[in-house]
Amino acid sequence: METVETKIENGIGWIILNRPDKLNAINLKMLEELEEVTKNFEENNDVKVIIFTGNGKAFSAGADISQFKELNSISAWNFAKKGRRVMDYIESVSKPTIAMINGYALGGGLELALACDFRIAAEEASLGLPEINLGIYPGFGGTQRLVRAIGKAKAMELMMTGDKIPAKEAERIGLVNKVVSLSSLKEETIKFAGKLMEKSPIALAILKHVILYGNDSPLLDGLNMESLGWGVAFSTEDEKEGVNAFLEKRKAIFKGK
Numbered sequence: 001m002e003t004v005e006t007k008i009e010n011g012i013g014w015i016i017l018n019r020p021d022k023l024n025a026i027n028l029k030m031l032e033e034l035e036e037v038t039k040n041f042e043e044n045n046d047v048k049v050i051i052f053t054g055n056g057k058a059f060s061a062g063a064d065i066s067q068f069k070e071l072n073s074i075s076a077w078n079f080a081k082k083g084r085r086v087m088d089y090i091e092s093v094s095k096p097t098i099a100m101i102n103g104y105a106l107g108g109g110l111e112l113a114l115a116c117d118f119r120i121a122a123e124e125a126s127l128g129l130p131e132i133n134l135g136i137y138p139g140f141g142g143t144q145r146l147v148r149a150i151g152k153a154k155a156m157e158l159m160m161t162g163d164k165i166p167a168k169e170a171e172r173i174g175l176v177n178k179v180v181s182l183s184s185l186k187e188e189t190i191k192f193a194g195k196l197m198e199k200s201p202i203a204l205a206i207l208k209h210v211i212l213y214g215n216d217s218p219l220l221d222g223l224n225m226e227s228l229g230w231g232v233a234f235s236t237e238d239e240k241e242g243v244n245a246f247l248e249k250r251k252a253i254f255k256g257k
């Protein structure tokens with residue numbers, strides 16, 4: 001891979017954006033590689049949780065602006081559609097995903113983090129959607145996902161002013177789940193991933209689907225998805241194990257079956 005590094009350690013699939021001299025700006029190659037490595041991890045049984053992060057001082061400063069000079073309306077539209085499809089795919093992965101935000105998460109970088117299930121940020125991180133300063137606006141799903149994540153008023157403020165906010169403010173408005181020191185970021189993120197790895201991966205996958213797609217549907221459809229998925233969970237060995245473990249007063253050991 002040219003633009004991302006990957007490794008699998010103790011059930012965690014790491015996807016590390018790797019253009020540190022360009023603050024991990026997302027070019028077309030990186031979009032393609034992100035899609036490919038995410039797909040590989042989704043299909044790999046050794047990977048239980050996927051963590052995205054960046055090498056160097058940024059998570060990602062967004063789409064690669066140096067490529068914008070060559071774009072016209074049609075190629076820009078296609079680039080946005082490509083970016084959007086990759087973010088949609090990342091959001092749809094059946095395994096839990098975490099954005100470990102080690103520094104700047106701007107523009108497309110924040111849109112990648114928004115496509116993840118959880119965001120854990122270092123105190124030093126700075127987040128925002130500054131595209132408006134380029135005479136454009138977020139194009140990798142941010143206009144929709146940010147509103148859903150933090151509500152319309154704050155989302156419009158961030159997108160229309162282009163202001164960057166510190167991690168603590170991002171936590172206050174519900175944009176990130178947790179803020180920790182940079183020195184403990186990796187340890188805290190692994191600890192959080194560990195909690196997820198103790199659960200039934202099947203229940204997590206169904207739950208994720210119901211939350212994501214149920215909330216984007218009319219209430220009745222979402223509620224129907226919830227009860228149908230709940231029934232499906234009862235066809236798993238993990239459900240038997242969970243209930244038996246409770247009744248036998250021991251810790252459940254889920255096998256993902």
Ligand SMILES: CC(C)(COP(=O)(O)OP(=O)(O)OC[C@H]1O[C@@H](n2cnc3c(N)ncnc32)[C@H](O)[C@@H]1OP(=O)(O)O)[C@@H](O)C(=O)NCCC(=O)NCCSC(=O)CCO
Binds near residue numbers: 022025063
């Ligand atoms: C993130 C900023 C504020 C950091 O500033 P600073 O620390 O001063 O670092 P720089 O010298 O600016 O950057 C170092 C190096 O990285 C290049 N770079 C940074 N961001 C990008 C980018 N998005 N695309 C391409 N290249 C980038 C920068 O040019 C430098 O390269 P040199 O070769 O050393 O000159 C600051 O970098 C900043 O504001 N970046 C842009 C943030 C932004 O506007 N993001 C939105 C992009 S559009 C988008 O994401 C569309 C999808 O919705």
